[in-house]
Amino acid sequence: MKINKIEINNFYSIKDVKFKFDKYEGIVLIEGINKDTNGSNGSGKSTLIEAVVWGLFGKTIRKSTEEALINNTEKKNCSVKITVNDDIVIERGKKPVYLKVHKGDKELTRDNALNTQALIDELLQVNYKVFLASTVFGQQNNIEFINATPEDKRTIIKNFLNLDELFSLRDSVKALKSEYSQVVKRQDAGIQEHEKSLTSFNKQLTHLEKLRKGVEGKHSEEVLSLTLQEVIDIETSNRSIEWSVAGIDKDLEAELERLENLTNRLEFPNQTEVCDKCGQASTQPFHPKKINNDIQVTRNHILAAEESRASYLSKLKKVPISSSEYHQVIEYNQLKKESETFEDIKKETLAKIQAAHDIKQEYTSKYEVMRFWEKAFSESGIVKYIIKNVLDYFNSKVNFYLSHLSQGKFFIEFDESLKETVTHNKNTIHYMSLSGGEKKKISLSVMLGLQELLRISHNQKTNLMFFDEVAENLDQEGLEGLYILLSELKEDKCLFVITHNNYLKSLMDNAKTVTMIKSNGTTKIKTR
Incomplete structure (x- = not known):
């Protein structure tokens, strides 16, 4: 810039x-x-x-x-x-x-x-923080690093390395992990509820199957497939046929009686007959040819009647169940329909269970991925790795500036815990034992070293x-x-x-x- x-x-x-x-x-x-x-x-x-x-x-x-x-x-x-x-x-x-x-x-x-x-x-x-730390050094913008606790030092390093984005990612990952965990829990609850319903459906189906088999034991499949209207139609048709056959039987009985009379007359020509109306005996004229003709006509009537009777009887249908007993078929069909409904619900429930398992598996996998990244973005993950690998660069920059300020007499090194070791002419000394001017040299060098971290992390000049x-x-x-x-x-x-x-x-x-x-x-x- x-x-x-x-x-x-x-x-x-x-x-x-x-x-x-x-x-x-x-x-x-x-x-x-x-x-x-x-x-x-x-x-x-x-x-x-x-x-x-x-x-x-x-x-x-x-x-x-x-x-x-x-x-x-x-x-x-x-x-x-x-x-x-x-x-x-x-x-x-x-x-x-x-x-x-x-x-x-x-x-x-x-x-x-x-x-x-x-x-x-x-x-x-x-931004303001980065600009200030990388551009301004003085009384109003001094960062106390040496006297800070190891944890505070880590925080300062993290700020200068612009690791806020990592922690922002970690927070985002943590939120996603929590969200995915809730999804898995909801799916588990849903699966349990569906399985509970499935158990109830299976009990209902077992009960309905038992009732159906009880009805099936009494009636054939053909009977159970009949509708009530079909049963009524058969009964109505059979009654009509029976009435027609009864009429034919009555006519046939009269014709047989007539045939018998004609035959007797032919065999006994002198036999007197009693009038049905007046009750007087009379002798009818004997006409053999006419009698034979009447016998033939009567026989033809009888034959036609028998054929008609046989035709009607052939149309009679067996009634497997009466309309009064048809409630058993209705009950069976209701049981069958209920069973089919429960089977459909069972299939839907099984599909829901499978879908819930699929979602659970998907979000369990996502949860594991987020758990990995949460650990990766934690203090013990990438952050620790970055700080560890940047220490050599930080130490080299601090000592580059310190060598100018102290004519090469002082050297400072920070370890992985960010604890400093100060040497003066190759002799280790405690920072607090230094004079104000010597501390100033180290403090200024550390500040400039931190600014170098800031510049490389933000690629900002x-x-x-x-x-x-x-x-x-x-x-x-x-x-x-x-x-x-x-x-x-x-x-x-x-x-x-x-x-x-x-x-x-x-x-x-x-x-x-x-x-x-x-x-x-x-x-x-x-x-x-």
């Missing part, structure tokens, strides 16, 4: 100032002249750094209140405008409050400040670094080492240094100077 220029107005004591960062390279000394107090303190030396941080992220290094940001004299129209990477322009103001962001000719400002800031972080590929009063407690050797170190760090960037130490200033005699001049409560910038 390259910060090109900044425009500051009514921010703390600075009023109407434009400053181009991309005109500067190497070491730049920030000095101050406070004409209101005839000193340098309170001139606004750190305000340039604060303006950059606030302009980009809406926060200050010193965690100032919003009211404190606004110039005491003007009390309004506080604003910072920063150009980054040549085409990103961020404008932030107080009284009135606003936040705008442009990229080229296009305004990208979102619906509220929170979302706009998220966009800025995305465009810059850096900025064209600026700010060192605010870092020379405190350093002896001449340390100051010379600090200057050499700053000379090493200045490649491709600009290092702004604020210091009251005259010896360090003398070492930077050829450096460019930015002077913050405060008069009547207002600070202006003078460059040399």
